[in-house]
Amino acid sequence: MDSKRISIPSSQTAGTASQPLQQNMYLLAIKLRLLRQNCQSFLRQLCRHPSALLGALVIILYLLAAVFAPYIIPQDPFIGQLGNRLLPPSWAEGGQPEYLLGCDELGRDLLSRIIYGARVSIGVGFLSVMVSMAIGVTAGLAAGYFRGWFDEVFSRFADLLLAFPYLIFALGVMMVTGPGFWNLIMALSFKGWVEFFRLTRGETLSEKTKEYVEAAKASGQGDLTIMLSEILPNIVHSVIVLGTLRMGYMIIMEASLSFLGLGVGTRIPAWGSMIANGRQFMLNAWWISTLPGLALLILVLSINLLGEGLRDILDPRLKID
Amino acid sequence: MKLARILERILVSIPIMLGIAIIVFLFMRLTPGADPVDLMMGEAGHVSEQEMEALRQEFHLDKPIHIQLYHFLSGCLRGDLGTSYIKRKPVTTLILECLPATIELALGALFIALLISVPIGIISAVKQYSFIDRASMTAAFFGISMPPFWLGIILIIVFSASLGLFPSHGRLPFTVGLETITGFYVLDSILTRNWAALASTLQHLFLPSLALGAATAATVARMIRSSMLEVLRQDYIVLARAKGLTEYRVIVKHALRNALIPTVTIVALQLGVFLGGNMIVETVFGWPGLGRLVVDAIQRRDFPLVQGAVIIYAFTFVMANLLADIIYTFVNPKIEL
Numbered sequence: 001m002d003s004k005r006i007s008i009p010s011s012q013t014a015g016t017a018s019q020p021l022q023q024n025m026y027l028l029a030i031k032l033r034l035l036r037q038n039c040q041s042f043l044r045q046l047c048r049h050p051s052a053l054l055g056a057l058v059i060i061l062y063l064l065a066a067v068f069a070p071y072i073i074p075q076d077p078f079i080g081q082l083g084n085r086l087l088p089p090s091w092a093e094g095g096q097p098e099y100l101l102g103c104d105e106l107g108r109d110l111l112s113r114i115i116y117g118a119r120v121s122i123g124v125g126f127l128s129v130m131v132s133m134a135i136g137v138t139a140g141l142a143a144g145y146f147r148g149w150f151d152e153v154f155s156r157f158a159d160l161l162l163a164f165p166y167l168i169f170a171l172g173v174m175m176v177t178g179p180g181f182w183n184l185i186m187a188l189s190f191k192g193w194v195e196f197f198r199l200t201r202g203e204t205l206s207e208k209t210k211e212y213v214e215a216a217k218a219s220g221q222g223d224l225t226i227m228l229s230e231i232l233p234n235i236v237h238s239v240i241v242l243g244t245l246r247m248g249y250m251i252i253m254e255a256s257l258s259f260l261g262l263g264v265g266t267r268i269p270a271w272g273s274m275i276a277n278g279r280q281f282m283l284n285a286w287w288i289s290t291l292p293g294l295a296l297l298i299l300v301l302s303i304n305l306l307g308e309g310l311r312d313i314l315d316p317r318l319k320i321d
Numbered sequence: 322m323k324l325a326r327i328l329e330r331i332l333v334s335i336p337i338m339l340g341i342a343i344i345v346f347l348f349m350r351l352t353p354g355a356d357p358v359d360l361m362m363g364e365a366g367h368v369s370e371q372e373m374e375a376l377r378q379e380f381h382l383d384k385p386i387h388i389q390l391y392h393f394l395s396g397c398l399r400g401d402l403g404t405s406y407i408k409r410k411p412v413t414t415l416i417l418e419c420l421p422a423t424i425e426l427a428l429g430a431l432f433i434a435l436l437i438s439v440p441i442g443i444i445s446a447v448k449q450y451s452f453i454d455r456a457s458m459t460a461a462f463f464g465i466s467m468p469p470f471w472l473g474i475i476l477i478i479v480f481s482a483s484l485g486l487f488p489s490h491g492r493l494p495f496t497v498g499l500e501t502i503t504g505f506y507v508l509d510s511i512l513t514r515n516w517a518a519l520a521s522t523l524q525h526l527f528l529p530s531l532a533l534g535a536a537t538a539a540t541v542a543r544m545i546r547s548s549m550l551e552v553l554r555q556d557y558i559v560l561a562r563a564k565g566l567t568e569y570r571v572i573v574k575h576a577l578r579n580a581l582i583p584t585v586t587i588v589a590l591q592l593g594v595f596l597g598g599n600m601i602v603e604t605v606f607g608w609p610g611l612g613r614l615v616v617d618a619i620q621r622r623d624f625p626l627v628q629g630a631v632i633i634y635a636f637t638f639v640m641a642n643l644l645a646d647i648i649y650t651f652v653n654p655k656i657e658l
Binding site (some may be wrong): 014156159160163164165167168169171173174175176247252255256258260262272275276280282283286289290293296297300301304305 | 337338343344345348352354395427462463465466467468469470474475477478482537594596598599600604605615616619620622627631634639642
């Protein structure tokens with residue numbers, strides 16, 4: 001897997017006016033080929049890692065269900081029939097085959113609501129990791145590369161944010177902003193970028209001293225080019241691994257906030273609020289709370305399986321044993 | 322030199338705490354719709370303009386923000402975190418009332434987490450790739466992926482509703498009387514020799530502790546396993562075996578002592594996890610602790626109470642990190658600066 005670390009100093013590809021265009025195209029072709037080889041070798045390794053592959057397949061299933069939710073749901077997830085109130089799952093006594101997982105306290109089909117809930121969980125989990133990653137990696141690259149006051153300010157601010165337990169901090173932000181999809185993403189990213197910042201900063205500090213960066217500097221490349229096309233490609237695998245592992249955590253955080261009534265709001269089905277609503281019917285209708293939780297558990301488990309698999313493949317230094 | 326290092330760590334945490342207080346203050350004060358007087362009056366009904374103005378003066382709200390910050394910080398130092406709008410009591414009193422319940426739950430969770438994780442971690446490392454290792458590491462993987470509130474609900478459905486083994490709500494039923502001295506029910510029942518209350522308290526404590534401690538048990542078991550595996554590869558373990566020591570002595574005296582060094586730090590840091598998780602677990606199990614107080618305050622937009630509790634949470638978290646550092650300095654013989 002060392003092939004992926006090969007990077008061609010882009011000073012050669014950058015080209016000056018005197019260099020023929022042909023040479024640039026040639027180097028671009030080599031880069032693309034290397035990228036393709038890296039991808040192929042990555043996919044081969046993923047296929048040889050059964051748990052990561054399983055995780056990836058389950059995540060794809062969830063993703064498809066979330067994207068095509070309006071087309072695959074068997075019943076209306078928003079409007080229930082009170083006659084179906086607390087209807088048990090189809091395999092239990094008194095269940096009906098058209099309501100596979102039963103109904104909730106307002107007679108709404110549980111399966112359809114769980115499928116819709118995947119949209120919130122995956123959407124919030126993915127977007128909050130993306131926002132955190134974008135902020136953290138940009139700030140981390142700049143802080144590690146330039147050091148100075150910028151590094152000082154961001155590092156101290158990151159230390160401060162780390163002093164707050166995650167859930168408390170997110171709850172505080174949600175209390176101020178109120179429920180909502182984008183507010184949730186903001187609340188989770190507000191502190192989420194810190195981990196990406198610290199990782200990127202540390203890696204940039206160590207990459208900066210390596211020869212290929214010296215070479216790029218000597219060839220007269222600008223700081224921005226060095227950061228983006230020399231250092232970033234060499235640390236991006238660690239960032240991807242962290243991002244995957246953080247996504248499971250963000251999804252649990254989203255569900256926790258929804259559980260406490262500070263999620264996307266009451267009108268949109270989210271797993272956390274479904275679990276909270278089912279709590280009062282725990283004794284006579286166990287399915288309302290447990291099944292959305294099971295959907296959540298399987299998703300987070302799959303993300304963690306994929307994340308640990310990616311770590312084994314992309315970043316073996318961090319492997320646990 | 323160890324002392325100097327510890328002193329340095331303590332000094333470093335002072336500006337962090339100051340920063341926390343400032344961030345929390347600015348956050349709460351700059352929030353739209355969080356004007357304390359408006360919120361208080363919303364509860365009290367019709368009040369005249371003069372009374373509003375008097376209240377504003379009383380809370381220093383008529384002064385510029387840096388003066389307000391000064392009053393807030395000096396209040397924090399005196400242990401005065403303001404007054405709750407809704408409960409009409411000092412925030413410090415409310416928090417102190419709830420703290421024993423929360424600490425008792427955290428200690429219970431820590432106890433259960435260590436009880437599960439230490440033996441599992443050791444056995445998994447010693448018998449690597451055995452059935453026990455694979456089964457317990459799979460369980461640990463579930464443990465770290467499981468949302469704590471869902472685990473709590475499953476525990477209630479199985480152990481409380483179906484099997485009737487443990488109660489699902491609160492710390493003690495009304496039928497059992499207990500004279501409170503410290504607020505820690507386990508301690509109080511032992512001090513007053515009230516064995517019925519002790520049994521009931523422990524029963525009430527079990528399920529929430531398990532729900533809160535499960536994720537920690539999983540993390541720590543994985544940690545102990547990996548550091549044990551690391552240690553077992555070292556030369557001095559080979560030497561200990563070559564000397565003819567029994568396997569028990571090799572593992573417990575030589576390997577475990579060294580493997581526990583990184584673990585101790587992780588365990589101290591888990592206090593922060595308990596602080597985050599306790600809001601959820603206390604809500605699920607109706608546990609009258611700090612977590613439930615905060616959740617309630619957030620839902621009712623009781624800003625001073627939230628502000629005070631967030632500061633207490635963050636301070637405790639910083640203290641836990643400090644403690645982890647200090648313990649690490651003492652248990653790790655390599656740190657001799």
